[in-house]
Amino acid sequence: MHIPDNYLSPQTAALMTAIMVPVWGVSIHKVRKQMTQESVSKIGIGGAYSFIGMMFNIPIPGGTTGHAVGGTLIAATLGPHAACLAVTVALLLQALIFGDGGILAFGANCFNMAFVMPFVGYYISKLVRKLLKFKAGDIVSVAIGSYFGINAASLMAAIEFGVQPYLFKDAAGQAMYCPYGLNVSIPAMMIAHLTVAGLAEVIYTVLVYSFLKKASNQKFYLEKDFSRSAKEIGDDSVKEKKDFSWILLLVLMILTPLGLLAEGTAWGEWGADEIAATGAGFTPKGMTEGINFEAMIPDYSMAGLPDIAAYILSAIIGVALTVVIFKLISLTHKKRVEE
Amino acid sequence: MARMEFKNVSFSYGEFPAVKDFSYSFERGKTYCIEGPNGCGKSSLFRIMTGLSFPDKGQFIFDGEEITEKKMKRREFATSFHQKQGFLFQNSEIQLFTSSVEDEILFGLVNMGLPEEECRERAEKYIHMLRLDHLRERAPFNLSGGEKKRVALASILAMEPDVFILDEPLNGLDEDTQHWITHHIDMIKSPDRLIILAAHDHHFTDKVADIKVRMNKDHRLVEE
Amino acid sequence: MARMEFKNVSFSYGEFPAVKDFSYSFERGKTYCIEGPNGCGKSSLFRIMTGLSFPDKGQFIFDGEEITEKKMKRREFATSFHQKQGFLFQNSEIQLFTSSVEDEILFGLVNMGLPEEECRERAEKYIHMLRLDHLRERAPFNLSGGEKKRVALASILAMEPDVFILDEPLNGLDEDTQHWITHHIDMIKSPDRLIILAAHDHHFTDKVADIKVRMNKDHRLVEE
Amino acid sequence: MKNSPAGTKIMKTISLLLKNDTEMSKIEKGKWVILPALRLLFVLFLIILISLSKNAAFVIVVFAGLVIRLAMLKPETIKMVVMRLVPASLLTAIIMLPAVFLGNPRSLIVVTGKVICSVLTLSELNASVAWKDLTHALQDLRLPQIFILTIDMTVHFLVILGRVSNAIVEAVELRTCGKKNPNWKKAPTGGILGTTYLISERMSRESSEAMVVRGFSGEYKTLKKHKFNWMDLLYLFAFVLVLLIYIYLERAM
Numbered sequence A: 001m002h003i004p005d006n007y008l009s010p011q012t013a014a015l016m017t018a019i020m021v022p023v024w025g026v027s028i029h030k031v032r033k034q035m036t037q038e039s040v041s042k043i044g045i046g047g048a049y050s051f052i053g054m055m056f057n058i059p060i061p062g063g064t065t066g067h068a069v070g071g072t073l074i075a076a077t078l079g080p081h082a083a084c085l086a087v088t089v090a091l092l093l094q095a096l097i098f099g100d101g102g103i104l105a106f107g108a109n110c111f112n113m114a115f116v117m118p119f120v121g122y123y124i125s126k127l128v129r130k131l132l133k134f135k136a137g138d139i140v141s142v143a144i145g146s147y148f149g150i151n152a153a154s155l156m157a158a159i160e161f162g163v164q165p166y167l168f169k170d171a172a173g174q175a176m177y178c179p180y181g182l183n184v185s186i187p188a189m190m191i192a193h194l195t196v197a198g199l200a201e202v203i204y205t206v207l208v209y210s211f212l213k214k215a216s217n218q219k220f221y222l223e224k225d226f227s228r229s230a231k232e233i234g235d236d237s238v239k240e241k242k243d244f245s246w247i248l249l250l251v252l253m254i255l256t257p258l259g260l261l262a263e264g265t266a267w268g269e270w271g272a273d274e275i276a277a278t279g280a281g282f283t284p285k286g287m288t289e290g291i292n293f294e295a296m297i298p299d300y301s302m303a304g305l306p307d308i309a310a311y312i313l314s315a316i317i318g319v320a321l322t323v324v325i326f327k328l329i330s331l332t333h334k335k336r337v338e339e
Numbered sequence B, C: 001m002a003r004m005e006f007k008n009v010s011f012s013y014g015e016f017p018a019v020k021d022f023s024y025s026f027e028r029g030k031t032y033c034i035e036g037p038n039g040c041g042k043s044s045l046f047r048i049m050t051g052l053s054f055p056d057k058g059q060f061i062f063d064g065e066e067i068t069e070k071k072m073k074r075r076e077f078a079t080s081f082h083q084k085q086g087f088l089f090q091n092s093e094i095q096l097f098t099s100s101v102e103d104e105i106l107f108g109l110v111n112m113g114l115p116e117e118e119c120r121e122r123a124e125k126y127i128h129m130l131r132l133d134h135l136r137e138r139a140p141f142n143l144s145g146g147e148k149k150r151v152a153l154a155s156i157l158a159m160e161p162d163v164f165i166l167d168e169p170l171n172g173l174d175e176d177t178q179h180w181i182t183h184h185i186d187m188i189k190s191p192d193r194l195i196i197l198a199a200h201d202h203h204f205t206d207k208v209a210d211i212k213v214r215m216n217k218d219h220r221l222v223e224e
Numbered sequence D: 001m002k003n004s005p006a007g008t009k010i011m012k013t014i015s016l017l018l019k020n021d022t023e024m025s026k027i028e029k030g031k032w033v034i035l036p037a038l039r040l041l042f043v044l045f046l047i048i049l050i051s052l053s054k055n056a057a058f059v060i061v062v063f064a065g066l067v068i069r070l071a072m073l074k075p076e077t078i079k080m081v082v083m084r085l086v087p088a089s090l091l092t093a094i095i096m097l098p099a100v101f102l103g104n105p106r107s108l109i110v111v112t113g114k115v116i117c118s119v120l121t122l123s124e125l126n127a128s129v130a131w132k133d134l135t136h137a138l139q140d141l142r143l144p145q146i147f148i149l150t151i152d153m154t155v156h157f158l159v160i161l162g163r164v165s166n167a168i169v170e171a172v173e174l175r176t177c178g179k180k181n182p183n184w185k186k187a188p189t190g191g192i193l194g195t196t197y198l199i200s201e202r203m204s205r206e207s208s209e210a211m212v213v214r215g216f217s218g219e220y221k222t223l224k225k226h227k228f229n230w231m232d233l234l235y236l237f238a239f240v241l242v243l244l245i246y247i248y249l250e251r252a253m
């Protein structure tokens, strides 16, 4: 679902970024108000789970691939605003260091995966949770929520792709950017996500969510209205058990090379060299003439290293940097305690 | 209106608490002594009063206005705030930064914008009162412990502000100077002036304090 | 034989005199208090006693041997000399240089070459006596003024040397600790031990001193 | 004097920088007790390999290891490490910038990467080993006492300088009353800076006197004799691993 550069017109990219600015602002504000310094640094772990999730590519019939994002997962554990920030940072690292998702398209990617996904996922989970009052109800709710979350996000991406050829054409009438209209992009994206990728997201979310429920000492955001001590979100003063939320992260990190098994490129994530072969028949002008940002570790691979090693290394660097960034952010958040 | 008001102030150095849930009003015209065992948080409280540190929780209100880190970043605000106070650090050794005793005392006066004439007069007066005449030209950091304390005291007292905050003013002073200070504090009391002291010597606090404020080793105010 | 003997000792910092023509014998088994106004030369006298400064004129004799700069340059001599003494600086802030309170107290003990077992035991004992248990892991320079003083005291007292030289030991301590020190000094008095203190508080010196030695502001001994 | 507020600013900045250094001694309490000498050697070894390698991949491998270690530290410590990292890497990047225009953009990344790795290695060591353990480490490596003592005293001086300049900035601030144009004629910034230096110098001299008075003979003695444990062994293993990776990658080039 990572939109590369030059698939969207600069106008679209600018619009999406403009939409994200207030969203980020509100998220930061909320996180500052609601969370303690220590739990802010835990958002990093959430971001790391999202980063890793996106590295597990799964083959989808038809030659493309898909992956989990974990937006709803983080929203359920830390709240949708924290999730927005967590996914944003994961996406930023992917764009800057690994060339996954474009620089100009960053705002659009954030809109889909850091805004639409966690918020839709979270509020649907919450709705379902209200109906399912039994003990494991939360797991069922996040499962359902995450399915809707990822599909809402991919629908957004499909629309962004699909409107391009109607709006931006060159003199010869050929599409400047994404060559596929809504009639192609929506089915392509949605079939992938309603089936395999959606399932992947649900499995990933449930797996990590139930692990965290056992291993972490935090009260989950989703549960705050459903337990007696609603105040304790992110409150670590009740430290009965140690926090082991990083263990699964470690395991997943080592497993990431499984994501390499999926051959092919996800729909809409082709490089400029691949696009003509997908059936478009030509390479749109905007792509050959657009920006070409060279990432430090492009496509999670490095010259001189076997792919598996490079993939694990990328996972390590991505996870570690996400954690570092949120630990740093937590410092600016000076010991404020919710009133 | 209270001169200084603490509302549920808590403050800590990283993980180490220094002041917990402190609420108190310091009124004009009174002299307060803050007492308590070592490490109870007296000096930390003073750092908040002087705007060097800020509460983690709760509010510190001076003359009806809450003092926050953000406001103190504004130069004019900080200026007018600091000008109302004279603060003697507990370790006065590091409070001295000029290269002669006379300059040390003049420094604050000149910066208050007093006319030169008056600066010199006041400096003279306090140099004399604290018996520093023979040390006038000496470098403050090369003096004996008690002499340093005297220079620091002179430089604060000379500013004659409305609010005095003195952290263990008697420490290391000889007995004559101790008596002088006790007497001087009585002299400078006025209906407009707030004086806050920390001290461990109850003979002294009995003499000068109108009101005693006690903190306990749990960093909390002891209600009497 | 006198433990420490001063023969016409004069000492100055460049042009500034600190001790003038000082002659006195300090005997084993006694507790001396040195009194005098700020700047009379008490701390400077202590520097000579501890071999940190040397007389400009006259002699300082310790256990029958004159202490000179040249001798102190010999490492073995200096080490064995210092091991006989415990010196509390007036500004104890400066005396702390390790990164935890426990290490601070262990430092002197380890340098005395005591076996590990005993080092730990003694450190434990003094940490407990000076109520430093909760500060054990803290960095000494991040403590409150009085806490620092207590750490410095603990690290000196733990060495249990034959000669104690304490420059204003009560400064900045809370009243409980002041009482404890007064009591402790009485406890450690022994026929072999020489204790020399400087202090401005006559309640305290009255209680602990066997003999009072006065200096005047002209840096001279006052004969009684 | 117009330039004086700038003077206080400079002083404030310096004191802040040094303050961070002071707090460096608030070491991460590692549960991992590894012989400090071993760590020191490992750091030197890493830095040498990094500078020798002609290969971006090796730098990235090392970088991955270092960031994951960084991520495990406390937020405060991370901040200190990053504060050192940023100026160092920016400076290198600027110096290397011409390479980009000469058509060799890769070398900008590689060289900057090397600098980042070296600085990271050193500051992580700094943040996780207490200074006094490092002195012991130097001793274990049989360096001459006088050398160790000199380094130790220098560091001590810097720490004190940081503390003193902080205190003085505060004192000045209170008494200039934060005035817009404080009259510095009486105490020009130079004077204050000079005094700060003199006070620190004096304090560090006095604290080395305090060491001497407590029987310090110039030789650091220690109680905790480190016993070689399985953690050390693991660490040695890391040595070998890094070396193997290095050889493998350099050969592959």
Ligand SMILES: Nc1ncnc2c1ncn2[C@@H]1O[C@H](COP(=O)(O)OP(=O)(O)OP(=O)(O)O)[C@@H](O)[C@H]1O
Pocket: B013, B016, B017, B018, B019, B036, B037, B038, B039, B040, B041, B042, B043, B044, B045, B090, C141, C142, C143, C144, C145, C146, C147, C172, C174
């Ligand atoms: N710079 C610092 N870093 C960390 N903790 C500190 C620091 N300064 C003080 N503290 C801690 O904060 C608490 C309060 O210290 P404070 O200096 O306010 O005490 P105090 O009441 O002034 O004591 P004293 O009578 O000894 O001067 C103490 O527990 C102390 O250990």
Ligand SMILES: Nc1ncnc2c1ncn2[C@@H]1O[C@H](COP(=O)(O)OP(=O)(O)OP(=O)(O)O)[C@@H](O)[C@H]1O
Pocket: B141, B142, B143, B144, B145, B146, B147, B172, B174, C013, C016, C017, C018, C019, C036, C037, C038, C039, C040, C041, C042, C043, C044, C045, C090
């Ligand atoms: N480093 C120095 N450089 C120059 N003069 C000094 C220095 N230290 C002390 N003096 C001067 O030497 C004299 C004696 O100082 P000393 O510190 O011995 O006094 P003291 O009796 O300990 O006083 P206090 O009661 O204040 O501690 C004083 O006049 C002082 O100004």
Ligand SMILES: [Mg+2]
Pocket: B042, B043, B044, B090, B167, C144, C145, C146
């Ligand atoms: Mg204090």
Ligand SMILES: [Mg+2]
Pocket: B144, B145, B146, C042, C043, C044, C090, C167
């Ligand atoms: Mg003295």
